[in-house]
Structure formats: C-alpha cells, structure tokens
Amino acid sequence: MPAAIDFYFDFSSPYGYLASTRIDAIAAKHGRSVNWHPVLLGAVFRITGSTPLASIPLKGEYSARDMARCARLLGVPFKLPSKFPLPTQAAARLTVWAQQPDPVHAKHLAAALYRAYFAEDRDISNPEVCADVARACGYDRALALAGLNDQSVKDRLKAEMDEAVARKVFGSPYFIVDGEPFWGADRLDQVERWMATGGW
C-alpha cells in the first residue's frame, strides 16, 4: 500500500477549494489516500512577504477572472465571496476537531465549509456559521461549537502549523507526494503523474 499523500490548504484559498474537489479522486486512481491539513497562511505570508491576491493591482482582477474560469472548466460552483479573504481559524479548528474521531468524515465537513464560503458566500470566519455547516454534515452543533474553543483542538492545529512550516509549506493548495512538493491547483496533473510514474 503506497503512502498517503498530504494536502495542505487554507480555507480562504480559492485554488485550495478547487483542488479539494479533485485530489481524493486523483489519488484513489493510484491507490493512494489523502491526508487533509487545514493551515492558516497568514503567518506564512508574513515570511514570504505575500499579500492576498485580491488586494494586488492587476493580478487581483485577473485572478478573480481566472478562479471563476477554472471553476467553470471543472464544473465546480464558484462565486467570489463578498468578504475575501477572511480569517479561517474557526473553519480550520472545526476540521481539526472533526478529524480526531474520523478523518474521512472530516473531509466532508471541510468540503462543506469550502462550499459554504466559495459557492454560497457564507461567512465561515463566524463560528456560528461553521457550526451550522457542521450540523448539516451530521455533527452535533453544540459539540462542534465547544470543540472550536477546546484547548486540545487549538494545540493540534498549532502542531499542524508547526509541521507545515517545517515542511516549508508556503501556499495553498500544497501537496507532498513521497517527499516531493507541489504548489498550486495547476500542479494537479503533475501530482497525478508523479504518483503514476514515481517522478521524472
């Protein structure tokens, strides 16, 4: 059984959202599972000097067009959120909270959070909105809200972040396949080819 691949993403990343709709199916074709790692890129952006796409002249305008165009090509619902980017602590913590009992079902939650933000323009920086999404995914709403503020959940997210920094993750989506890093939804073809061929 080949090793799982790693998928790092920020809930505020539109290309992370697009990649999230495809990565498990791509990996499954090659007998791989995927470990999902929600991360908060604000801290990393301070290291790389990156600014959120939307605020960059020319590139921001182009990117909005590109995101929508890529989504249409993939057949994925997409609407640039009215609040973009936004803080993603709540969504990331909720996902980490859900991963402890069941990492597979937690992917459904993460996918639902992504859709809530990028398809339905809901404010997932709000813990109440996140809890609503969790409830719709079959989680207990009150437990979800409590989980968001649980110190052990915060600690696990912190540990995820530390590991991401140690692995030099600087963007979203970011994939690691047998030690090989790939950044960007537009590298999914190469991610697939790397799994198929073992590299080139």
Next chain:
Amino acid sequence: MPAAIDFYFDFSSPYGYLASTRIDAIAAKHGRSVNWHPVLLGAVFRITGSTPLASIPLKGEYSARDMARCARLLGVPFKLPSKFPLPTQAAARLTVWAQQPDPVHAKHLAAALYRAYFAEDRDISNPEVCADVARACGYDRALALAGLNDQSVKDRLKAEMDEAVARKVFGSPYFIVDGEPFWGADRLDQVERWMATGGW
C-alpha cells in the same frame, strides 16, 4: 483565418522560456499564428508590488525546483542561471529590431536568446552576448549591435510596453486569445482549449 494570439514574455522569466518552446505548435494545431511581444516587467512589478521569485523565502527555493521539474517534463534543457533575474533590455530590443523585417525569423532569435540564458547560462544582459546569439541565428553582428541602440527600436519597445500596460499584462508568460487573458505556463492547456472551443 482566425486572429493571431498574443504572447507576452520577459526574457528573465523561466516560465516564459518554457512556454516559448510550445506556444507556436499549440496555436498551429488550431490554425492560429502567434505574435511574440518581449516586455520588460520591472516597471510592472513596481505596480503590482511583485518581487522576483528567486528572492522570496520558501517560494524562491520551491520555484527553482518547480522550474527544473517542469522543464524535465517538457524535455526542455534548463539550468537556473547563475545571474537571475537580470536586465532584459538588450534581448528585448534585439528581438524588436529583428521583428521589423521578419517577425517569424525573429522568433528563432528570441528562442535562441532564451536558450542562451536558461540552458547555457549566458549573460544576455550583455549586448555583446546578444549580438553573438544574433550572429549564430544568421543576423549581421554589427547591424544587430547597432540596432540595439537605434532610437526607433527603443521607441518600438516603448510602444509595446505601453500597449502591454494598457492590456493589463502583469506577468510572464501572458497570453491573450480573442481578448481572453491567460497568465502562466500552467495555463497553456486552457489557452489551447479556449482556441478549440471558443471559451466556456
């Protein structure tokens, strides 16, 4: 006859180099020709606040790996130049100079300049090196050197730059297909699909 597509590139852009090896063949499959536009992105980078990839922590290191990996996948010779990035006025002016009599042969020159820099690690910021490359492409070396300093050539490059800014070109490679902009070598598949389908 469908309209030509536009290909904007900076000679200091490794992904521009990779794209330059493929764009004409892709366009030809769809009955299109390609207008090559060398541009100097330094001025645009001041507008977008972009910094050269190589100087960005984490992203620079990753990008060096990614460039080499993309080149291997395409079967294109690539070696990250020891001087990177570098000023590209000389290479851009030489290309513009060569375009006036024969835009098609000028592509061979531009491709040779790109190879000189990204495959042979030659310093194409040096007009003498550019003139050597021109001679190897069949141009008269002395005329090429004189062309580099010709005011009408400088003016034509300036006009190209003004048009690029007006068309909101902010990166390299940058393609425009029937008014639709695409940024990045990783959008070549979409460029091709756009030509094939007329959009989606």
